[in-house]
Amino acid sequence: AQKVTQAQTEISVVEKEDVTLDCVYETRDTTYYLFWYKQPPSGELVFLIRRNSFDEQNEISGRYSWNFQKSTSSFNFTITASQVVDSAVYFCALSEAGLTGGGNKLTFGTGTQLKVEL
Amino acid sequence: DGGITQSPKYLFRKEGQNVTLSCEQNLNHDAMYWYRQDPGQGLRLIYYSQIVNDFQKGDIAEGYSVSREKKESFPLTVTSAQKNPTAFYLCASSPLGSYNSPLHFGNGTRLTVT
Numbered sequence: 001a002q003k004v005t006q007a008q009t010e011i012s013v014v015e016k017e018d019v020t021l022d023c024v025y026e027t028r029d030t031t032y033y034l035f036w037y038k039q040p041p042s043g044e045l046v047f048l049i050r051r052n053s054f055d056e057q058n059e060i061s062g063r064y065s066w067n068f069q070k071s072t073s074s075f076n077f078t079i080t081a082s083q084v085v086d087s088a089v090y091f092c093a094l095s096e097a098g099l100t101g102g103g104n105k106l107t108f109g110t111g112t113q114l115k116v117e118l
Numbered sequence: 119d120g121g122i123t124q125s126p127k128y129l130f131r132k133e134g135q136n137v138t139l140s141c142e143q144n145l146n147h148d149a150m151y152w153y154r155q156d157p158g159q160g161l162r163l164i165y166y167s168q169i170v171n172d173f174q175k176g177d178i179a180e181g182y183s184v185s186r187e188k189k190e191s192f193p194l195t196v197t198s199a200q201k202n203p204t205a206f207y208l209c210a211s212s213p214l215g216s217y218n219s220p221l222h223f224g225n226g227t228r229l230t231v232t
Contacts, residue, residue, distance in 0.1 A: 009158070033218045043228075045161075045208065047220040091160065095218065104149065104212045104219055105176075110160040 002027045004094050006109035013082050013116055021077045021112045023092030029053075032094060034068065034075045035106065039089040048090075051075065082116045089113050120145045122224035124209050129229045131203075139194045139227045141209035148214030150192035151221065154178060155206040164207075167192055168214060196229065203231045 003026040013019045025034065036048040049059060051068050059066045063080045079086055093106040122143045131137045143150065149168045153161040163176030167186040181200025186192055192211075196203045206228050210221040 004160075006160075035220060037223075043206065043208075043226040045210075045221075045223040047222075050218060050220055052218060104221060105151075105163060105166060106161075106221060108153075108161040110158060 002029075002032075002094050002096065002107040004092050004107055004109035006092055006112050008112045009110070010113040010115070013114070015083060015116055015118055016081050017116075018078060018080050019082050019114065019116075021079075021090050021092075021114065023075045023077065023109060025073050025075065025092070025094045027094060029096060032096065033104075035093040035095070036066065036075075036077050037091045037093065039091065039111070041088070045091065048077075079114075082114075084116050084118060087114060087116045122209055122211055122222055124207075124224035124227050126227060127225065129227055131229070131231050133231055134198045135231075136198060137196050137203075137229065137231075139196070139207055139209075139229070141192045141194065141224060142190055143192075143209075143211045143222075143224075144190060145211055145222060146189075147211035147222070148189065149212045150186070151210040151212075152176075152182075152184065152192070152194045153208045153210065155208060155226075161208065164194065196231075203229060205229060 005024045032053045034051045037045040039045050065078045067076045089111045091111045092109045125140045151166040152164040155161050162178050165184045167173035183195045208226045209224045212219045212221050
């Protein structure tokens with residue numbers, strides 16, 4: 001069975017600090033996708049990034065970067081120079097290679113609440 | 119703008135009553151999903167539907183029912199059989215045949231049952 005673990009329940013940082021959110025996953029599939037979503041106080045989940053199991057290149061998007069390491073089954077997310085607007089719950093998720101007929105059934109971690117204070 | 123609309127944002131019901139949560143999308147997506155979010159437990163899949171008139175149980179389907187009569191709509195009914203219905207409910211959609219496609223989420227409905 002698939003599983004995603006986000007061991008950090010809550011992280012508090014001061015603005016401009018760097019912060020890393022950890023994500024460890026378990027799967028028997030050789031083909032899978034990993035996602036990060038942000039949930040601001042308004043409630044909707046906002047897609048941040050997708051990574052497939054065959055692409056271990058790290059990715060940077062502005063202040064956000066992601067480190068995918070298959071050897072340790074981890075897909076960690078780093079925010080550089082954090083800002084108050086980064087305060088949210090962040091979810092890591094794993095998808096099966098595919099449902100019959102398509103679709104995308106995600107397994108989510110329990111989320112990490114990030115609080116960025118002035 | 120395309121998106122997913124969930125209504126209402128807040129819903130209050132008495133114990134023993136069935137309640138239906140609305141989810142409408144205009145993204146022309148074939149697949150739709152219902153997730154439940156509880157504090158400290160992340161999101162758990164209740165039901166999903168890949169095409170009209172077809173749906174499958176997720177991990178926690180007991181006490182819930184769905185219908186998919188139209189591509190755009192995927193309402194969720196929380197029945198009186200659901201033992202702990204108070205939660206935040208999120209509806210999502212994705213294109214069919216794209217298992218690597220990100221899900222698009224609505225703003226959620228917070229249901230409180232007393």
